[in-house]
Amino acid sequence: MSFFKKKSRKSTSINDQMELPQKNLDSSALHENLERNLATFKDLYGNSSDLVIRKIKFGEDKKLQIGMIYLDGLVDRQMMDDLLDAFMFQMKDSQVTLDSLDKDDVATLLKNTSIPIAETTELYQLQDMESAILCGGAILLIDGVTSGLKINVSGWKERGVTESSTENVVRGPKESFTETLRTNTSLVRRKIKDSSLRIEELQVGKITKTDIAIVHIEGITNEKIVEEVRSRIKRIEIDSILESSYIEELIEDETYTPFPTLYNTERPDVIAAGLLEGRVAIFVDGTPFVLLAPALFTQFFQSAEDYYQRWDIATLLRMLRVLAFFVSLLGPSLYIALINFHQEMLPTTLLIDLAAQREGVPFPAVIEALLMEVTLEILREAGLRLPKAIGQTVSIVGALVIGQTAVEAGIVSATMVIVVSITAISNFILPSFSMGISIRILRFGFIIFAATFGLYGITIGLFFLTLHLCSLRSFGVPFLTPIAPFVKEDQKDTLWRMPTWKRYTRPRLVSKQNSIRENEVTKKNSQLGQRSEG
Template identity: 55%
Template sequence: MPKRPIHPKKQINRTKESYHESVENLPPHEHTGVPIEPDVKVNLERIWLELGKSDDLVIREIRFERSELVAAAVIYIDGLSDSAIVNSYIFDVLKYSLHGNGEQDGDAVNKTVLAEELLHGIGSIHTVPDMASLYRNMLSGEAIILLQGSCEAYRADIRQWKGREVTESTNQTSVRGPRESFTETLRINTSLVRRKIKDPRLWLETISVGRVTKTDVTLMYLNGIAKPSVVDEVRNRLRAIDIDGVLDGGNIEELIEDERFSLFPTIYNTELPDSVAGQLLEGKVAIMVDGTPNVLVVPSQLVAFFQSTEDYYQRWIYASLLRMLRFISVFISLLLPSMYIAITTFHRDMLPTSLLISLSAQREGVPFPAFVEALLMEITFEILREAGLRMPRAIGQAVSVVGTLVIGQAAVEAGIVSAAMVIVVSVTAISTFTLPAYSMSIPIRILRFLLMGMAASFGLFGIIMGLFVLLLHLCALRSFGEPFMAPFGPFAGSDNRDSILRLPRWFSFNRPSTAQPSNRTRIRKRS
């Protein structure tokens, strides 16, 4: 029940001076527990000063008839709120309730009560208990309504700002399947998933993260399918974040992941709504951050980074072959330069005689050993790739492709590197692009250099030892308490129906046990 307003003519218990004395010692931007005063003018003055008299702060006042006393005020941020709704709807309600036939001061209390009752009858308007909530909601694009004599304010959800339209993803492209991708607007992102999962069990929880930015972070999961302990763990980690600002989902990912010093990402991120919807159906939890088009999904496994959404939109035979090709490409990208270094440096007897003679002839004029040769080419290609990403799109792609060809050809003609090394580095770089998840290609590129150093030092033995340590590290990783290497370690036979191979839909009756969903039944068997 709303609190009974105080008569405007009665003495207000706390005057403007006493109010400022009570809040003058507060730390900047800390208003938790600061009450909303019944005098509208006191609240308006504080808001005006706290926001530094900003030009985009809009304050509209309504006064009692034949009186200088402010009866109500509407406050909003220009550019974040829809001013047309304020002018055509909210003001009409306030004027109707505050400008009735009665013009005597004694009717002011009844008018304020009527205004509160009308506001409570509007579904999109809710109460604001204190100044901290007032600032948070106002700076999120909502309009704040203050009534004379009321110790509560009201917020109207009229958020409207310019945002990017739903377009095709530029980072995760697919040949077959939906083309839409997430945007920077949180509510649009949640609606894209709602369109695909029309079930009341799809629950959303919004948490404000960041002492200064107050960024909205939405937790999304299917109740009854997602594991409750995982949902609780995600919620607790988000609420435990104490930072001044969150500007992207990467800030959240870095603060809640299990292994903070591992090269491998243990949290999956995607721009595709259908990918999020598919993983929610498997019992996972999605984390959406306002202001970023990337959605985080937990818990995650290594195999998820090799899967593409279009694998599930085409025949299972094609999808299985393409998925196997991705695994082979990753091994090529990781091991090809180091294998070349190890064989040409320590194990030349493994090569056929004709190939050995050809490689030796190519390396006659090269002044560097194979390791230095590979290192120079790999670093050069990484520089060109990074330059292609940062340069304007009109010339970025041309520079990365043409620059690689020109520099490679010039290096061979100058005798700095051999032609075989250019081929090895080119095939290695192209293999990296087969991964659907860009976040997984980065650790592969870093580990490539480490394995090259092991190969130059110990040959094939160094490569084997490096792979052994890498496998142990992957098996030790956890994603929100769940094994990162599942379903391979620990081994789950039923989950391997959708790991390296994607078996037919009618063969996968249960959801993967990697996320330990509460309800594992996916397809009911025919009787």
């Protein structure tokens, strides 16, 4: 039996039913005539306005003709101007003619003596040259030569490295990923200065040809997981990949689940920590969010700042997040169950107060909860989509005004407003935005269960939720690891965090090899330090 779950996806074969426009390429190889080659490229790009073609003649008799092809906006203009200046100056003095050199030696001579850029490659196929131009390169063609030189002069505009906007920390690195693939991989290289860090690049998308990088540490990461990630990405057949969520949906183990089975982050330190634990990172060009596989349920309750604070503070914060998880999931449903079915569980004074508040409310508690939850979701979305200058003001003022007005009008009770507000605030405590969305979806289901069967309905819902979580896997690793299955060695960093010198092993089910993170000398020194302080 295979270690990984095999599955076929209809989404990966969507292009089986459609045909891409055929490109007018007479042959996969270049022609000896320069004019014919330039006309081929003009026809290939539809004579697009951003396609730049420069023809230059060199030599004593001006018989040596070359053509430079690139796309304006994808190349560094200053680098391109410097290249042409240096190229023309050196070629003027070289007095190269086709009569004194063999045709096949001209490209080598230009590459070695006249092009002051290190990343220069000789290409022979039109498809390779097309991809090089689209990636920000320039192609140099020579009349009479059936090969071209790819010169890397890419230099499009890009956003600089800034502070993370979704995973803020008080203490720790402030940098985050950008939309440029090479910048993102370099941020990880800065943190993991080891030659065993492997970066494998692929292209996915028949039209977009999006660059994707699979990153792992050789000797630490389980090779079966790396191979499974690689094979799943290679099986993708789709026209476009515009964000890492495309890849996430196409390679995840289970589609019909509210829980994310791949972890996404825009923090380089989180990716570096995941790689050191034996995970695989998936970088997608054009997005600052990087995927991490396999993902575990407990991982979504952990913040990068947990490892930059004292272990006892980090443990307390994680316990608070677990409490907030249950409050956000079960808050309104517990209130509905107690009000409708289990009034005897409430103190008499509190029950009388709640009954007095609900005396003028025309709707049952479940309708109240659904009205408030839907209103809250509308305000939340409005705050996200509106311009930043007014988004927060509208969401805060709107919530206060609507809540107060609804209570005064007798549509909802004041207690229901308090319950829904605490539930919403608890949802914001979770570090992972994707897990927070999952809880918001499940909350509506628990409200229906509570309104139908009371606490029994909530218990049934929790039972089925636990069964569902136990059935999930992330690239062959159980989603609830190391809780179910229970792994004693990995309990040092789950819902609580032990001191660093006690976390000397990597997760057992994630990394099958090189599981020791620190040597015995480091461990003994830490233990002696603890004893001497005592």
